[in-house]
Amino acid sequence: MRDLGPILRAMLRNKTGAILIAIQIAVTMTIIVNAVFIIQQRNELMARESGLDEANSFYLTSVGFADDYNPQNTTQEDLLALRALPGVVDAIQTNAVPMSGSGWSMGLQTQPGEEFDGTGVAVYMVDEHGLNTLDVELIAGRNFNQQEIRWREPAARTWPDVIIITRDMAEALFPESAIEEVVGKTVYINDDQPINIIGIIDKLQAPWVGWGSVERAMLSPEQTLFNSANYLIRTKPGQRNSLMPQIEEMLANSNKGRIIRDLTTIEDTRERSYRRHSAMIKILLIVVLTLTLVTAAGIVGLSSFTVNKRRKQIGTRRALGATKGDILRYFMLENLLISSMGIALGLALTLGLNMVLVNNFEMQRLDWYYLPFGMAVLWLLGQLAVLGPASRAAAIPPAVATRSV
Structure with a gap:
């Protein structure tokens, strides 16, 4: 925990980037958690049994038109x-x-x-x-x-x-x-x-x-x-x-005196009736994937920028005896703090968005266990995203970093 003080002071000096990443994490968590909840709800609806022998049933319509029908x-x-x-x-x-x-x-x-x-x-x-x-x-x-x-x-x-x-x-x-x-x-x-x-x-x-x-x-x-x-x-x-x-x-x-039309299987009827749900699931999956990649890219970008900006500082620490593990831990902890701030804000936004959906679109209330799930995913995403830049920072030779301006 000896790195906590220097990390907080560094974040205060360069707070704009940290705030932007925290907000991005908060928005990502809000959308991802609610999207995953909606996807799960739609999957449950689509999986409901109709009661029929769907694989072996079909129907058709007979329409009489003759006067003596x-x-x-x-x-x-x-x-x-x-x-x-x-x-x-x-x-x-x-x-x-x-x-x-x-x-x-x-x-x-x-x-x-x-x-x-x-x-x-x-x-x-x-x-x-x-x-x-x-x-x-x-x-x-x-x-x-x-x-x-x-x-x-x-x-x-x-x-x-x-x-x-x-x-x-x-x-x-x-x-x-x-x-x-x-x-x-x-x-x-x-x-x-x-x-x-x-x-x-x-x-x-x-x-x-x-x-x-x-x-x-x-x-x-x-x-x-x-x-x-x-x-x-x-x-x-x-x-x-x-x-x-x-x-x-x-x-x-x-x-x-009649026509036969609308020959349809029950399986086709199920697919047609749940097509809107299926389309929503696909759209939400794309949104979740896109947001995840954008957030990860933002964390990587900020971390890489920070590493480049602190090359001399990193080299000095290495020259004073800091190990590669110390440098790696420093950046991982810094990202953990930023992620935690974003997640804290994301918890409030997630519940707020769910309340809006419940009140305006008659959706169900968010199950509590989706919140720790979202927190764990964002923490893990942040740590994985910063691992590359942090590893590059830890690999900087002290002599090279010391000569950097």
């Missing part, structure tokens, strides 16, 4: 043909697809009446083949039976008597009840229409990946009588890609 007959014939195809595990008609960005939502409440708020839920209309096609796990209760499936008219406002909901939705509606106890309970839709919960599934994502309650979903035992209908098909492993064009051609040829 019959949605009910078409749906029944299509599903029979799809389920009979070799390589197809199961198929359903549904109003929405997880992660697709388009779907239905309603509110469920545990008490009837307009004065009670409903809990938002994504709605999937399926038949008794829904669980098998979606590849979701029934963890309590039972599946729909064929008699419970109804046909929904376009203008219908009523709902079936029974539903199946996800675990997350069950916990939101009845936080004090065990999952098994939720089966058989009554909830209300449209303020006062009662519906009985007959089953709980483990997981199924809503169509909207940006929704905070993305795992709150319900299955309604219905098939739609709309001219436009989605078919979700699950295939045996490895057969999806070969079956997609075959199924598209089969459906197109089976009914000339």
Whole structure:
């Protein structure tokens, strides 16, 4: 610690450079810590399981245009043909697809009446083949039976008597009840229409990946009588890609009064839905890398300038018996002090920026352990950046340095 006094006096005489590097370190820490936190949050969002057999599932849209187009007959014939195809595990008609960005939502409440708020839920209309096609796990209760499936008219406002909901939705509606106890309970839709919960599934994502309650979903035992209908098909492993064009051609040829479009895999849907998150991660990684390199370059530049400016001083110390290790330690300690000042300022700026992001962009609060992580990274960066110039300073021969002006 005997070098501490001379270091502080030297910094006071040349404080502009030290202040600039400290500010640069503070800004770098502020941006890097918050950027890494955002990257981690986005990675967690992108890694969420949809509940589907994504690798072996795809969907398409059937749109009827003929005057004599019959949605009910078409749906029944299509599903029979799809389920009979070799390589197809199961198929359903549904109003929405997880992660697709388009779907239905309603509110469920545990008490009837307009004065009670409903809990938002994504709605999937399926038949008794829904669980098998979606590849979701029934963890309590039972599946729909064929008699419970109804046909929904376009203008219908009523709902079936029974539903199946996800675990997350069950916990939101009845936080004090065990999952098994939720089966058989009554909830209300449209303020006062009662519906009985007959089953709980483990997981199924809503169509909207940006929704905070993305795992709150319900299955309604219905098939739609709309001219436009989605078919979700699950295939045996490895057969999806070969079956997609075959199924598209089969459906197109089976009914000339409709068109088949939007043939899409679930994997492609995931990639498209999270594309914005993926782009943000790439941008933030570039920002983090750029700032790291710029900060390191600034430290190297300041240290090199300091070494060149102090060549005579270094030579004098060497001539008086200072070892290479003493010179190296001097510059490393000097950088550690500058880095520490920048990090102290960076801690305040980091928390301040996070508060702004939380208040204005509905982001989560920064986890505490990101702060020591950022501090350690900046300290290490500073020490590594100054190591080269410090090593060159320590290698200056006393005689040469003494002759320097």
